[in-house]
Amino acid sequence: MPEPGKAVPRKAIKLISEIADGVADPGSFERLREMIAGDERVLQYYAEWMDVHARLHYDLGRGRYAPAVARQLSTSDEGALRSATTAERVDRSDRRLRLLIAIGATLAIAASLLIIAPVIVLPSPPGASVARHPEDHPDKRDLRDFRTKGFGEVAVIAESIDAEWKGLPLLRAGSPLSAQRLKLVRGVVQLEFVSGANVIVEAPAEFEIESPMSLSCTAGKFRTHVPQQAIGFVVHTPEQRVVDLGTEFAVEVGSGWTQVHVLDGEIRLEDPSPNGVTIRDGRILGVGQGVSRDSRGHEQPIVAANDRFIGRQQFSEMSNVATEERRKEWEATYNRQATNPDVLLCFGFEGAEPWERVLRQEGPGRVDRLEGAVVGCRWSEGRWPWKQALEFKRTSDRVRMNVPGEYDSVTFSCWIRVDGFDRWLSAIVLTDGHELGEPHWQFTETGQLLLGVKSGQKSSEYLSPSVLQLADLGRWLHLACVYDGPGGAVTHYVDGEAVHIQEIEQPTKLRFGDTEIGNWTSKGFLDHTVRSLNGRIDELILYKTALNELEVAELYQSGRP
Incomplete structure (x- = not known):
């Protein structure tokens, strides 16, 4: 620490403490950077503090010196804090490793202040638009933001048949909708409002979702069924205002005209007055009645x-017919993949009896060693009612397999239903332990996709932003990850769209060996050993080549439910 008599400003000590504890606000980082740049005492204090912080983190994580650390931390003497990690006798290799950690941290800090560089050594401010390293626990504010994101939705797309949206390609069955304007270019969708109102929209249609009790239509066909709980639901048209009185009615809006059809029950039809104010005591129309009105009144x-x-x-x-067509399209594509010589293994999760505990491998190399041993998982329903899937719920659920060989490139492709972000890391495909060249494909509790590859002495982490959200829970997703060794990049995909591309840090041949689907056998690792998946998987394919964007998009399009 700094020499006696040359006190470090209390503000600097407070900022360093807050940053180390992960509770600093975004402005703290810049203030500390300015203090370090202008006062060598602050730099020295920061380096010493992070030295102690690294040592404590290492020792406590190992669990070997916890009693001594606890005794020393019970005192208020700063010297005792610094000596806490050396209170017990340690072997030379442990001491050398911790010294290297401290020296590395100090040198990195010093370099960041002596050289103007684009890489910021100080921790990223909470909420910064960068992907956090998965081994660094997300800030509480990150978790809060993730878990509250999406609140305010007023409707959901319950079902969708060949729907195409203008400017919104990712809207699909299960997608929540907030108040917004939408344009349905093709297809038919069924909307369910949180009030209980149900609206079937036929393209081409333009409309605005206003609230749980209100919809504004400017073009298209809209058939609305309103249960008792949503009486009073309103549909606005350019010419009139339709107020439900417990009924089923339909509205068609064309160019300069509107038709209202009462199919069951009653509605109140409210007309605009000459000054543009709606007359609230409108007319009552009953079942079988209707009105056609043009823009001139x-x-x-x-x-x-x-x-x-x-x-x-x-x-x-119509949905059942469309589903059957989708099934035929998927089967044709899947059968082609099962005979593709670039496929390493192919699990279709099909044809199993409830008592079977083997996951059949249907790729080109149909040998027993590539089959999966089902442990704990239960057979369940997949993307379609006739499709099988495995459900992973308990921390012991997993599929064990062994994959031989080494590969310059690998593509992971999986249809998955995530039922919870209840683990820091949730496994999709992980090798046992984490040795050189072994990949770990998983996602974080804040919806980030992660491919970890052991390269050299460390794991290279290819981490996306939060691309999975709470709204995705219970919905079937197509996830893919391409490790392109010769191309030097890792690409994450969600539903056929590339969501994150990252340069490979150190090209490494990938190898699997003993591997699990939906879980992890840690082999002595201490950090985050519970990585069991909460969800279902009904298709998993590994390729020994790097698929391109069009090929990944085809996998999604041919398999989407």
Whole structure:
């Protein structure tokens, strides 16, 4: 620490302590940087503090010197704090390793202040737009932001048939919707509002979701079913305001005209007055009645036409037909992949009896050693009602397999349903332990995709931003990760879209050996050993080549439910 009589400013001590504890605000980092640049005492104190911090972290993590550390931390003497990690006798190799940790941290700090460089050595401020290292526990604010993100949704896409949205390619069945304007270019969708109202929208359609009790339509067909809990649901059109009174009604909006059809129950039709204010005491229309009105206010009665609009039963039948078509398309693509010579292994999770505990490998190398041993998992429903999947729930659930060979490139492809972000790290495919060249494909509790590859003395971590959200829970997703050794990049994909590309730090041949799906056998590792998946998997393919973007997109398109 600094020499006696040359006290370090208390503000600097407070900032360093807050940063070490992970509770600093974003402005603290810049303030500390300025103090370090202008006062050598602060630099020395910071280096010494991080030395102690690193030693304590190392010793406590090892668990070997905890009693001595606890005794020393019970005192208020600063010297005792510094000597806490040396209170017990340690062997030479441990002492050398900790010294290297401290020297490395100090040199990195000094270098960051002597050289103007784009790499910031001080910890990133909470909320910074960078992916955190998975071994650094996310700041509490990160977790809070992740767990509250998406609140405020007023509706959800319950079902979708061949839907195409303008500017929003990732909207699909299960996607939550907040108040927003939308344009459905093609297909049919069924919206369920949190109030309970159900709306079937036929393209082409333009509309705005306003609230749990309000929808504004400017083009298209909209059939609305309103249960008792949502009486009063409102549909706005350019010409009128339709207020539900416990009913089923439909609205069609064309160019300069609007039709309202009452299919069941009653509605109140409210007309705009000349000054633009809606007349709230409008007219009551009953079942079988309807009105057609143009933009000039000309209106005529019509007979409600039930068959002009897709109803819930018809929509369900159409959905079943579309699902069967999707199944045939998936089977054709899957069968091609199963005979693809670039496929390392291929699990379709199909054809198993409930009592079977073997996951059949259907790729080109159909040998017993590439089959999976099912441990604890239960057979369940997959992407479609007829599709099988394995459900991973308990911390012991896993599939064991052994994959021989070494590979310059590998592509991981998986259809997965995530049911919870309840682990710091959740396994998809992990090798036992983590030796040279062994990959770990998993995701974090804040929805980041991670491929870890042991290269040299450390693990190279290829970590995406938070691309999975709470809204994705319970929904089938296609995840892929491409390790392209010759190309020098790792790419993460979600539903056929590249979401993160990162340069490979140190090209390494990948090898698997004993490997698990949905869990991890740590082999003596102490950190985050519980990585069991909470969810389902119904397809997993490993390629010994790097697939390109078009090939990954095809896997998603042909397999999407």
